[in-house]
Amino acid sequence: MTDQQTPAAAPAGEPILLTKKDFVSDVDPRWCPGCGDYSILAQAQKAMPDFGYRREDIVFISGIGCSGRFPYYMNTYGFHSIHGRAPTLATGLKASRPELMVWVITGDGDALSIGGNHILHSMRKNVDIKVVMFNNRIYGLTKGQVSPTSDFGQKTKTTPGGSVNYPIHPLVVALAAEASFVARSVDTFPDHLQETISRAGHHKGSTFVEVLQNCNIFNDGAHREFTDKEVRDDRMIFLRHGEPMIFGKDRDRGIRLNGVRPEVVRLGDGITEEDLLVHDETSEDPTIHFMLGRIYWPEFPVPVGVIRNVSRTTHDALLQGQVDEAIRREGRGDLRTALGGGETWTVGG
Amino acid sequence: MSTTDPTTEHEVEIQELDRVTVRFAGDSGDGMQVTGSQFSQSTAVFGNDLSTLPDYPAEIRAPAGSLTGVSGFQISFSSSPIYTPGDAPDVLVAMNPAALKRNIGDLVAGGAVIVNGDAFTPNNLAKAGYANNPLTDGSLKGYNVHEIPITTLNARALEGLDMTPKQVDLTKNFFALGVMFWLFERSMEPTLEWLEEKYAKRPVFIEANKRALMAGYAFGETTEIFHTHYRVAPAKLAPGTYRNITGNEATALGFLTASQLAERNLFYSSYPITPASEILQQLAEYKNFGVKTLQAEDEIAAIGAAIGASYGGGLGLTGTSGPGMALKSEMVGLAVITEIPLVIVNVQRAGPSTGMPTKTEQADLFQAVFGRNGDAPVPVVAPASPGECFAYAIEAWRLAIRHMTPVVYLSDAFLATGSEPWRIPELDELPDLRAPDHTELEGWHPYVRDPETLARPWVVPGTPGLEHRIGGLEKLDVLGTVSYDPDNHHRMSLLRAEKIARIANDIPPLEVFGPPEGELLILGWGSSFGAIRSAVERLQARGKSVAHAHLRHLNPFPSNTGDVVRAYRQVLVPEVNMGQLLFLIRGTYLVDAMGFNLVRGKPFQISEIQMKAEQLLGDL
Numbered sequence: 001m002t003d004q005q006t007p008a009a010a011p012a013g014e015p016i017l018l019t020k021k022d023f024v025s026d027v028d029p030r031w032c033p034g035c036g037d038y039s040i041l042a043q044a045q046k047a048m049p050d051f052g053y054r055r056e057d058i059v060f061i062s063g064i065g066c067s068g069r070f071p072y073y074m075n076t077y078g079f080h081s082i083h084g085r086a087p088t089l090a091t092g093l094k095a096s097r098p099e100l101m102v103w104v105i106t107g108d109g110d111a112l113s114i115g116g117n118h119i120l121h122s123m124r125k126n127v128d129i130k131v132v133m134f135n136n137r138i139y140g141l142t143k144g145q146v147s148p149t150s151d152f153g154q155k156t157k158t159t160p161g162g163s164v165n166y167p168i169h170p171l172v173v174a175l176a177a178e179a180s181f182v183a184r185s186v187d188t189f190p191d192h193l194q195e196t197i198s199r200a201g202h203h204k205g206s207t208f209v210e211v212l213q214n215c216n217i218f219n220d221g222a223h224r225e226f227t228d229k230e231v232r233d234d235r236m237i238f239l240r241h242g243e244p245m246i247f248g249k250d251r252d253r254g255i256r257l258n259g260v261r262p263e264v265v266r267l268g269d270g271i272t273e274e275d276l277l278v279h280d281e282t283s284e285d286p287t288i289h290f291m292l293g294r295i296y297w298p299e300f301p302v303p304v305g306v307i308r309n310v311s312r313t314t315h316d317a318l319l320q321g322q323v324d325e326a327i328r329r330e331g332r333g334d335l336r337t338a339l340g341g342g343e344t345w346t347v348g349g
Numbered sequence: 350m351s352t353t354d355p356t357t358e359h360e361v362e363i364q365e366l367d368r369v370t371v372r373f374a375g376d377s378g379d380g381m382q383v384t385g386s387q388f389s390q391s392t393a394v395f396g397n398d399l400s401t402l403p404d405y406p407a408e409i410r411a412p413a414g415s416l417t418g419v420s421g422f423q424i425s426f427s428s429s430p431i432y433t434p435g436d437a438p439d440v441l442v443a444m445n446p447a448a449l450k451r452n453i454g455d456l457v458a459g460g461a462v463i464v465n466g467d468a469f470t471p472n473n474l475a476k477a478g479y480a481n482n483p484l485t486d487g488s489l490k491g492y493n494v495h496e497i498p499i500t501t502l503n504a505r506a507l508e509g510l511d512m513t514p515k516q517v518d519l520t521k522n523f524f525a526l527g528v529m530f531w532l533f534e535r536s537m538e539p540t541l542e543w544l545e546e547k548y549a550k551r552p553v554f555i556e557a558n559k560r561a562l563m564a565g566y567a568f569g570e571t572t573e574i575f576h577t578h579y580r581v582a583p584a585k586l587a588p589g590t591y592r593n594i595t596g597n598e599a600t601a602l603g604f605l606t607a608s609q610l611a612e613r614n615l616f617y618s619s620y621p622i623t624p625a626s627e628i629l630q631q632l633a634e635y636k637n638f639g640v641k642t643l644q645a646e647d648e649i650a651a652i653g654a655a656i657g658a659s660y661g662g663g664l665g666l667t668g669t670s671g672p673g674m675a676l677k678s679e680m681v682g683l684a685v686i687t688e689i690p691l692v693i694v695n696v697q698r699a700g701p702s703t704g705m706p707t708k709t710e711q712a713d714l715f716q717a718v719f720g721r722n723g724d725a726p727v728p729v730v731a732p733a734s735p736g737e738c739f740a741y742a743i744e745a746w747r748l749a750i751r752h753m754t755p756v757v758y759l760s761d762a763f764l765a766t767g768s769e770p771w772r773i774p775e776l777d778e779l780p781d782l783r784a785p786d787h788t789e790l791e792g793w794h795p796y797v798r799d800p801e802t803l804a805r806p807w808v809v810p811g812t813p814g815l816e817h818r819i820g821g822l823e824k825l826d827v828l829g830t831v832s833y834d835p836d837n838h839h840r841m842s843l844l845r846a847e848k849i850a851r852i853a854n855d856i857p858p859l860e861v862f863g864p865p866e867g868e869l870l871i872l873g874w875g876s877s878f879g880a881i882r883s884a885v886e887r888l889q890a891r892g893k894s895v896a897h898a899h900l901r902h903l904n905p906f907p908s909n910t911g912d913v914v915r916a917y918r919q920v921l922v923p924e925v926n927m928g929q930l931l932f933l934i935r936g937t938y939l940v941d942a943m944g945f946n947l948v949r950g951k952p953f954q955i956s957e958i959q960m961k962a963e964q965l966l967g968d969l
Contacts, residue, residue, distance in 0.1 A: 027830070056813045056814070059810045071818050071820070072818050080818065082679055088645070088651075089653050095658065096661045097810065118649075121645075323637070331637065335606060343390055343593070344590050346589070346591070347591060
């Protein structure tokens with residue numbers, strides 16, 4: 001295993017001094033007023049200067065949906081591709097241009113319905129792309145149809161009698177696909193969101209960030225039950241590497257394992273922090289990470305933060321490694337030799 | 350002409366022939382493809398012109414001895430230039446009753462049949478549906494049958510080797526190959542060298558196959574069953590160094606060469622599909638040229654990754670067959686609207702749907718030209734022979750880079766797996782494909798166009814100051830921002846169409862073989878070249894006013910195409926589809942062309958085209 005934690009910063013020379021406004025494009029964002037996407041855009045723009053990449057070396061690639069417009073608003077290179085397929089373009093771009101920083105902006109329908117296969121394979125190949133999935137649990141751009149993360153029984157324009165589909169748990173999908181970095185944040189938690197995007201940007205390898213995002217037009221309050229200011233401390237758990245899994249306004253509750261099953265316990269009465277699970281985002285064993293990706297309100301507090309962060313050699317590095325190794329072993333390819341390969345014979349003039 | 354060869358002990362008649370067609374047939378586990386390709390290799394090195402046609406079932410191992418499990422390999426070789434693997438074989442090698450039954454009907458009257466007599470057991474005869482043994486019931490009396498107990502003789506030759514009986518049996522195809530080498534005076538050397546390399550780690554297999562081969566050769570030499578052996582003199586090919594090459598090999602080499610000529614790294618992403626998989630396999634071997642390959646999770650991902658690579662300034666290439674092409678069509682549209690250079694290979698096979706995966710067809714022309722939503726014009730090129738795949742792989746990239754557009758490259762199963770001698774080009778014969786990335790800020794916009802070609806600049810990420818956004822939404826002319834303006838959409842649709850139409854100024858005119866005007870023009874495209882050209886040569890030799898023109902550029906057509914098709918009283922368009930080029934020609938030029946369409950998963954035979962032409966000329 002090689003250490004891939006250090007980002008391939010721009011070549012030595014002038015330090016890159018950029019600010020948020022360098023990443024604001026000349027196109028005015030056109031999402032609905034009050035949309036959670038504005039917040040994600042602002043936090044992403046704030047996080048960018050810190051990565052040490054020049055603006056021209058950063059590429060945002062999106063699919064279709066409200067999230068798909070994101071690249072237009074970033075003053076970097078950008079590609080608004082087709083529905084569900086952004087990870088494929090990102091894979092090809094990163095493989096052929098490993099020095100670029102490549103982001104994929106997607107939504108719950110784009111990533112988990114039409115593009116599900118590409119999420120699986122870009123993650124398991126550890127392609128060094130940073131996927132940010134806006135999860136509003138609805139199809140917003142097409143005006144309100146059921147999405148793969150919509151609630152069971154949810155009434156939408158295409159499910160007037162209530163959805164008969166059980167929702168996907170996005171983080172479990174990312175973990176099952178062997179993403180090397182998996183995290184969750186919320187559109188209305190600006191600091192947490194910026195920090196999460198920042199950590200994602202610094203990770204080298206397949207990165208999946210779910211952002212719980214509100215669609216105030218077609219699925220208003222999708223996450224309100226646990227994200228509202230008054231309840232969030234009691235209904236969510238903010239994960240920190242190396243810290244026990246404690247939550248609650250009074251930090252009086254925690255998560256422990258009872259056999260192989262997680263349970264919420266109240267501290268006191270003989271239960272101490274020692275009994276609680278301690279978050280280890282770097283654990284190679286993903287069992288607890290799966291658990292964290294799966295537990296949800298109302299049975300459990302909703303985990304946010306970095307759930308998994310492990311180091312594996314990236315797809316682009318492996319591909320480039322094979323090229324370098326072939327050149328080392330065989331010398332740089334000679335076209336004349338390749339053309340004349342196999343048995344040949346000569347016909348005289 | 351017959352002479353006596355003084356070098357052999359017994360009297361052998363030598364018959365000099367201009368052209369011979371041989372078909373090897375056996376169970377799909379009998380190694381007929383290897384046998385055929387080794388025979389081809391030796392024939393190529395000998396200096397004959399040749400053309401091959403493998404014919405194998407889609408099942409890797411159909412039930413042994415069954416009719417559906419028969420695998421065949423046909424080779425035609427000649428002392429003069431030839432264009433097809435031959436209509437009817439002169440010699441059939443049949444390793445079992447099923448192979449005999451499936452192929453005997455194709456043999457010329459009086460043709461030679463070499464059979465493995467050991468395989469004609471009651472069980473195998475029953476599996477092939479023979480009520481009586483054809484070797485003894487007189488049904489083959491119209492042919493020159495040579496029954497050889499190949500299994501027994503081969504096992505005897507391998508006695509003492511540390512191999513299982515099953516392993517021994519698997520080498521009997523080399524016994525048959527040895528017989529054929531003797532019969533046609535081929536050298537065993539190329540095959541012996543190939544064995545050394547192939548089984549470097551299994552010396553016993555080298556020894557076994559060598560013994561099998563030499564035993565077969567010795568059998569031919571010492572037994573009396575062949576009174577004749579055949580001599581096909583080397584062909585007079587243009588001077589140069591040659592190799593025998595299949596269409597898929599030439600395609601892969603052409604793409605590799607294009608990347609070297611363009612000084613850009615090749616990125617090939619593909620999903621396994623018959624008959625295109627060999628291209629991925631071969632390109633994966635060129636890593637020391639900087640070639641990167643990706644076996645994608647599906648067809649859509651494969652083209653998506655290729656677009657990503659081209660967006661980054663590489664040569665993004667993807668390859669597939671018809672069903673995969675269907676899946677890629679939305680992505681082709683994305684490359685059209687973003688005006689990104691890209692090449693999409695379709696090695697066509699018989700459709701629709703899964704169709705007949707190992708069988709050839711030319712039925713994806715409409716798909717290539719039209720198969721997208723919206724008005725999404727794409728240039729289409731199609732090589733006409735296995736060797737020509739090289740030049741058209743390069744041509745596809747020349748057009749893609751110069752005109753900033755996706756290009757469809759249409760091969761087919763016949764070209765892909767067929768082979769012919771190919772003159773290795775000198776590097777200075779090849780075009781210069783270099784086109785620097787655009788880095789100039791002054792006067793730049795994402796969709797500003799070259800006044801001649803209408804191509805937009807290729808600006809790649811990493812270029813400072815030119816950060817911009819592109820995508821699948823309609824673009825504002827010049828500025829490239831998103832636009833829903835009605836007049837702008839109309840203008841952009843016209844520009845996209847005009848950009849592709851202008852490629853007609855950048856490709857050679859359609860060449861005519863034969864009289865520039867007259868009674869009949871046969872117009873073809875793709876792999877039917879050989880059969881058409883051979884038929885036309887025969888008709889011309891009999892004084893007929895017949896010409897042949899063959900399109901390699903299917904969209905746009907060469908600028909003189911209309912003049913060519915209007916210069917003859919009749920135009921015949923033979924295609925292995927239901928009339929797709931015919932439809933385009935009639936629609937584009939308003940000429941009353943006629944189709945000749947046979948869709949059997951097989952290439953045309955020369956005689957079929959000749960007969961159709963004779964009908965039109967009133968000779969029949």
